[in-house]
Amino acid sequence: MSDDIDQITRMLDEGAPVAPDEAPAGVLEPFEVFRQEKDGDPMRHGGNVLAPDAELAVHYAREMFGRRGESVRLWVVRRADIRVMEDLDLLQPPLDRSFKKPGGYVMRDKLAAARDRAGTTKPGARAASHDRTGRRGDER
């Protein structure tokens, strides 16, 4: 049985073609479970279950991730159906991308120079601007 799982995992790792809809009878396979903690939240990965088919996987997922009212919705996905991309050459290319990030725009000195020239003063903190992207609340 664990050989089958190994095989499926290997197929996934090696980017094998999509697995057949149903595994052969008697074979357990992993299903990844995503849970929504409260209404409107994004789905987050919770863990996984082993099941012989999608229907039982849903039951198991409910048992594992819904016993204490900690979820309002579950997504159950056959692991073999998940495609992984983790090539850091593509995801984290070693190029200067600072123009895409808040740190690429440090304006303090420029603003001070512009104020000097215009004879103005710094605006009060009446309302926060939108361009301080370091604030955690603005991140995904």
Add this chain to the structure above:
Amino acid sequence: MTDPLALDPVLPPRERSERSARRWNEDLPHDERFEHFEAHVLGGGKIEPNDWMPDEYRTAVLRFVEMHANSELMGVLPEREWIMRAPTLRRKLALTSKVQDEVGHAQLLYRVAEDLGKPREAMFDDLLAGKTKFHNVFHYPTRTWADIGVIAWLVDAAAIVAQQALRDSSYGPYARTMQKICWEESVHIMHGRDVVVTLANGTSAQREMLQEALNRWWGPLMQMHGPRSDRSKDRDLHWRIKAKTSEELRQEFLTIYVPRILELGLTLPDPDLRLDESAGEWRYADPDWDELRTVVTNHGPRSQERLEFRRVNREATAWVRAAILAEPRAAA
């Protein structure tokens, strides 16, 4: 697939669906279901694509998101014109990246709209036929490099004021998409402000160019959120698809950005503009609503040119879509 009784053997079906946030009990008559739905939404609840929703809600969300998607898609065209003319390599990279981001936002938003039941091709058809709209600010020409700074700083700022409020939208997929969009827009605003501040520190010709661009964009910026509307009659507010009225958004924009514009020694072309301290509100000359109506019905200075660009582009790229949808051919 799964027998619902097996999943929840505790409550009888009727009671169970009443406490379920999203099933609204399939057995209930429409009006009663509608009441459950409305109580959920008005109580701050969220709606997901597979939840039952009244047609009125579906249509309202679709219209709102589609207009937003159209605006992201059309909104890159004025800026695109300056990619090849950007003054430095870094500015060119930043502007290219911004254009890519905005097209990406259109992709995300068209996906949200598609899930509500309207195919993307139908949305493009309607956009090109003038049946659906895009934001007024994208119907204008970009005459100088200063326009690029003013757009990225202030048009994006006016937009983000609205978009931040949309992170609380009752439609879950839209609210979550806005998280990512706001995150990226905030960098665009920095890019724009950096362009503007650099010009403000530049030669007198550059400062004049900046002031002239600001003068031209101020009218469209003040029109952008739309005329004052009656809160009680606004269905998008009622359903909590959006959270703020047009006037609330405009006031918020003025509060944040007028001081930052004046800080640079720039002036605003509205002699009536001032903060009424006692009322805590900005006063301003009534924006030209006739201009807004003219422009958003595709009679703006660049409306037809931009739509024509999309038409040509759509034809030129038709083979790509056809290739993707084609049956895979057997390997030779």
